[in-house]
Amino acid sequence: MRSPQSTRHVAFIGNYPPRRCGIATFTEDICEAIAGAFPDASCFAGAVNDRPEGYEYPARVRFEIDQDDPDSYTRAAEFLHINNVEVVSVQHEFGIYGGPAGSHLIGFLSQLRKPVVITLHTVLKSPDADQREVMRRLDELSERFVVMAERGQHLLEEVYGIDPAKIDLIPHGVIDMPFVDSNFYKDIFDAEGKTVLLTFGLLSPNKGIESAVEALPAILARNPEVVYLIVGATHPHLVAHQGETYRESLQALSIELGVAGNVIFHNRFVSMEELKEFIGGSDIYLTPYRNEEQITSGTLAYTFGAGKAIISTPYWHAQELLAEDRGILVPFADAAAIAAAVNDLLEHPTRMTAMRKRAWKEGRQMTWPQVARRYMDSFDAARAGLSVPAITAADNASYPVPPAKLDHLFRMTDHTGIFQHAIYSVPNYHEAYCTDDNARAFIYTVFHEQEHGFDPAIDRLASTYLAFLWYAFDANTRRFRNFMSHERHWLESNGSEDSHARALWAVGTALGHSNNEGFRNLSALLFQRGLEAVMRFSSPRAWAFTLVAIDEYLRAFSGDRSVAKMQRLLVGRLMGLFQANSSPDWQWFERVATYDNAKLPHALILSGQPEAIQKGLISLKWLINEQTGEGGQFSPIGCHGFWPQGSEKARFDQQPVEAHAMVSACMAAYDVTGEEIWAAHATRCFEWFLGRNDLGVSLYDPTTGGCRDALLRDHINQNQGAESTLAFHLSRSELTRRGYGGPCPT
Structure with a gap:
């Protein structure tokens, strides 16, 4: 008698490192988290390429999809069938799949005879006609949706008419870091004796970093020991069209304001180990995004889970995560408000420590092993809820x-x-x-x-x-x-x-x-x-x-x-x-x-x-x-x-x-x-x-x-x-x- 299979075969579809973007990092993180939390699970990835030569992927990536080639999606679906995959986890954001509003993904899912769980990294409040049609078809072709914020859940129900029972709210995963004094890490990047402000991630104008730079003169006037670390490479798509124009504009702005000596650029895509050191050594994390409809931010989640003091603009993800005095929200594009918030925290260290502890404690529910277990529950629910053909x-x-x-x-x-x-x-x-x-x-x-x-x-x-x-x-x-x-x-x-x-x-x-x-x-x-x-x-x-x-x-x-x-x-x-x-x-x-x-x-x-x-x-x-x-x-x-x-x-x-x-x-x-x-x-x-x-x-x-x-x-x-x-x-x-x-x- 054959024993029931305990191994669960899961395929993850999305971008994947060494491609540099937040979706790629997330796909790798959730794939590795599932594999780590469930040793009997078989996990592999299918990576979407945005360039003909592709990337030098790790062994976890078993096949590649050419973003703009519909036939490539067909081959990917067949690959999943012959490999007895039980659940397909799709990372979705408009723009990473080919066709109008990423509609090539619909062709892929239409050929896929597997239960599908779609993680939505963006949920638009006002979609255009193509985007709305893609979302309608995603609803038809999937068993479950995962969103990382309550606002995303509400939008799915109110704007797109998705059945609430089909939606799982699972937070963005975070690194399980101890609650430690930032001075423990500062010598690694020559910041001993300094108060470190940090922003990290791929650089692009929508990050609003110029607002933080503009806040520095008022911050330095009261706290001259402050340095601002801007860690991360410029987004590859931005480099392809504009080169390093945005980074150069930030550097020029810091010179113009007389704060160039206090702004340190680390112009590279850092490893996870380096990122842990930068986060660990920071005192305040700044996330001055310009777009209110940002429903997911991996950088915000990571620093929140590490128990850092956070000052952010009120985009959707930040509004939820930093509620109940777990962080500070400031208006969009308001340098004076950023400066006032930084100075206030530095002048009230007891309040800042209490805020950090609240964030860190909440973050224990967001560590990758915890998130992996919740994803596996969603995968199991997708299989259990798959409709069985009626025998007529x-x-x-x-x-x-x-x-x-x-x-x-x-x-x-x-x-x-x-x-x-x-x-x-x-x-x-x-x-x-x-x-x-x-x-x-x-x-x-x-x-x-x-x-x-x-x-x-x-x-x-x-x-x-x-x-x-x-x-x-x-x-x-x-x-x-x-x-x-x-x-x-x-x-x-x-x-x-x-x-x-x-x-x-x-x-x-x-x-x-x-x-x-x-x-x-x-x-x-x-x-x-x-x-x-x-x-x-x-x-x-x-x-x-x-x-x-x-x-x-x-x-x-x-x-x-x-x-x-x-x-x-x-x-x-x-x-x-x-x-x-x-x-x-x-x-x-x-x-x-x-x-x-x-x-x-x-x-x-x-x-x-x-x-x-x-x-x-x-x-x-x-x-x-x-x-x-x-x-x-x-x-x-x-x-x-x-x-x-x-x-x-x-x-x-x-x-x-x-x-x-x-x-x-x-x-x-x-x-x-x-x-x-x-x-x-x-x-x-x-x-x-x-x-x-x-x-x-x-x-x-x-x-x-x-x-x-x-x-x-x-x-x-x-x-x-x-x-x-x-x-x-x-x-x-x-x-x-x-x-x-x-x-x-x-």
Whole structure:
């Protein structure tokens, strides 16, 4: 049984360093934060290029998108599909994607069959027609939005009509820095004994830095030890069109005002470690932006989280973050107000320290690990809220059984046995072999011969699988081992109880159906030597598999009293479980329904004991009812949580082995009762493989003859492992060797 996947595959789309912009920095930060907070998560990025030569990206960036090439977006969507991505996190700001108002992103999302969470770095109060249309389409094509300020949430609701339930308010992440004295860092940039004012980030006119420079004469008149650090390179797009005109204007202004000696430019894009030092060594952070509609500022968030005294113009993000005396707001383009605020703080250090502490304490809720957990909650909600295609009456029309195609079975088998897992349709050597799957494979070859007659190629496969089972059996412990490496080293001394019982099921099947005398003789040895151990087993499914094996064995050796005694013992155990745990609304053997569920009623149906057969039919009928979707499709209990009594049953991840167990149990019920309804149920359960399921997609791959591993909430697991492939072929054989295989009977 495949365990539920714990790894979450997340792709982040946006700009990415070494491209220099705030979006790039944010994309890297959130991607690394998720990877750090969730070590089992697989995170990678898709970077949007604004120049033909691209950038020298780190390994985290797995693919690139040409900003202005629509075909590049198509290729990116396909890349995400083939990499089994579960959630796509898109960073959005008008201008970083090509087309009118970045509409190339819409083409990308239209082709993407994945849940999408969009982080909005800008929310416009007065969008133009193109921008409004892009936002409308983003709403249609995404599961959730993330905004970093309450004002953004209100605008989404009021201006764009976004459902409030679809919006997550998650703050901009911050570095987790201690609350320390700024003097600890000042020697690093030769500012010992100075009071340091700081502004950092990419330089452009909308930053309003000239207002801070203009405030310096009034500040220096009362606090001559002040220096103003302006840290950061000029924005690359500004350099491309205007060169360093803006920076040169600031330098000229500082000379004109006679404060050039107190203004220090660090004209470079600093690393995160350097940035921590600059922030740590600053006393007051200035953010004199000119645009009120600035809804997100990473630089503001970083200094706020570090517990710095902040003086800012009242743009939207600052209004929220600096409320409740966590900072000071001054009017736009008002140098005198900036000077008055700086001087007041410096003259009242106790007030400044208290303000810093309030900011720092609030910032503990904004550290990147905290933000990462909230993003993962949003991603999980996006997957949970993804709409599932409705199964309509048209789906009842026809799902003809495809012809037998065993290419993948041969591909998955070498001279040792069948490989457990596949990467797509290619055998995965890393996880090599197991007794469970070789037992299933041997059962299939026995039934194939019974249905189609002798085939030398299938006979060779059967010999390989039986040889594996013989090698797996330890004569000293009388137990089957289960897992074997590719180097033929057993990875355990005893396998699970279930794997032992599945091996008995396989050799019992050979005794009941095979015409190969050598196979039968060796199977008899394994069955007789391995049966006694089951008396000490506690797994109900191991009892059930063994009962199926016993039923097959007794076809050939009905007079074996010791085996018949074991049958009565195990039937009694299952009946005891049913009587202890069942109720009118819970017709089941345990307090939780887990995996391979139908094998439990299947075992009772084969028992030959009237009361046990009746309980088996009752519990199987209950299981069928509970695993039937609204459109009549088979909808098995998912292995990602199973179904504890009194709780909601897991809908995903649905496993092929569940469909096979149901097909096999229903056909056993048909054989015992002769009632056609059981064959109809079996056929419907088989159609789950072919597309009559909760997603309306086929798990069976007719090009390879393999079967995909699971039906997930929003896609299928594309790997074609042995368990899944054999579940399909065994299910198919259950129907075709009894003469079924057309449309589902009505």
